[in-house]
Each structure stands twice: as structure tokens, then as C-alpha cells.
Amino acid sequence: MTHFSLRLADLRSRISTACQEFGRNPEEITLLAVSKRHPAEAIREAVAAGQHYVGENFVQEAIDKMDQTRDLDLIWHFIGHLQSNKTRLVAERFQWVQSVDRARIARRLDAQRPFHAPPLDVCIQVCLESEPGKGGVMPAGLADLATEIAGLDRLRLRGLMAIPPPSDDFEIQRGYFRHLREMRDELVAGGLQLDTLSMGMSADLEAAVAEGATLLRIGTALFGPRPGTGAE
């Protein structure tokens, strides 16, 4: 087995253990392989092991890898901070954007999505910290943003995404994810159809599974440590 398939087997066993413990069905949980800073060959390994969903944080890095993997059948998710001068490339090249956090970005993506492509699948990134700044709409602004995005023809609002502040404490991790789930539930009660809760990374996926994650964004636990600048 390759390193990748060994890590994938470990990861699958973590997920299935968490699913058993918290009464979840593993088939409701999609794995997004977060390949930022790893080369296109790493994505090839992931595909060989059965993965099709790839997450990237940086537009140009992602496009280089897309160009190197044109022969593969992949679904690309943009999960990084999105600047307005990059929205056109994202609207043209990605299938999903998980990090929409303001109306201006949503309107640009809507206007720039090519007419021949299906609507762009979108998650709203929510800020779960008291201090804004790390990306994500503040909870108080979520309902208005969700309503606006749901009204845009070329975007399809799928759900919510968050990156909580790191914590080693399971109950603290779980509390952040519970908050995100409750916000999703409230939007659904208000009439929006949302099927995606993108939460949980290598270090906190069990807590996310416990609170209803449908999409886990996993980098390190699949690809190993990222090359380059140390920890992040």
C-alpha cells in the first residue's frame, strides 16, 4: 500500500468509529482531500485510492494543478479566502466555493459563472469566533447573506462552512460545531434547502461528525504534513 492509502485507511477507521459512537451513517459524509501545498502527484495518488473531491486554498496554485490533472475526473472545491480580483477564475474553474462570506463576492461569482456550466455550488463561511477578521460572515449577518445568495440564479446555496479556533478539548470543538449546525437548522426552518455542513479537519473531525458534518475537509491526515513553512 502507498502512504496515501495507509493514511486513508486510518482516516476511514477514525470516521467509522466516530459514526458508530454518534449514530451517524458514514455514507452521509463526504471526504474532501485538501491538497494545498502538495503537488499534483499527490492528487493522482488520492484519485488512485478512490478520492474525487479536492480542496484548494490558493487560486493560482489550484489552477496549475488542474492543468496538470486534466485527465482525471475531479470535483474542485475552493476553500480559501476569496479576493474579488480572483472571483472570475474561481467561477470559471471550480465546481464549489465553500468560503463565500459577503454579498459582493457572491454577486461577482454569480455574474461570472459561465453560462454553459451548471450553477456554482456554494457554502457560506461563518465566523465562529467573537473577533471577526479570519474570514467568515458574523452570525448576525448570516440570514441576510443566505437569502441574497439563494436568490442568485448562477449559484446554488448548499450549506455552511466554518473553521473554528483550534482547541484540544473535544467538548469545546463540539460546541463550535453545534453552533454551526444550529445556524444551519435555523436557515432550513426558514425555508432554505441546505444539504451541506462542511466542518471538521484532521484534528477535530470526530467532534464535527458528532454534530452532523456532511463534508470533512482533510489535509494532513491524508497527505501528511504540508511541505514548506512548518506547521500550517
Ligand SMILES: *Cc1c(COP(=O)(O)O)cnc(C)c1O
Ligand atoms: C488547510 C485546510 C484544511 C485541512 O486542514 P488539516 O488540518 O490539514 O486537515 C481544511 N479546511 C481549510 C479551510 C483549510 O484551509
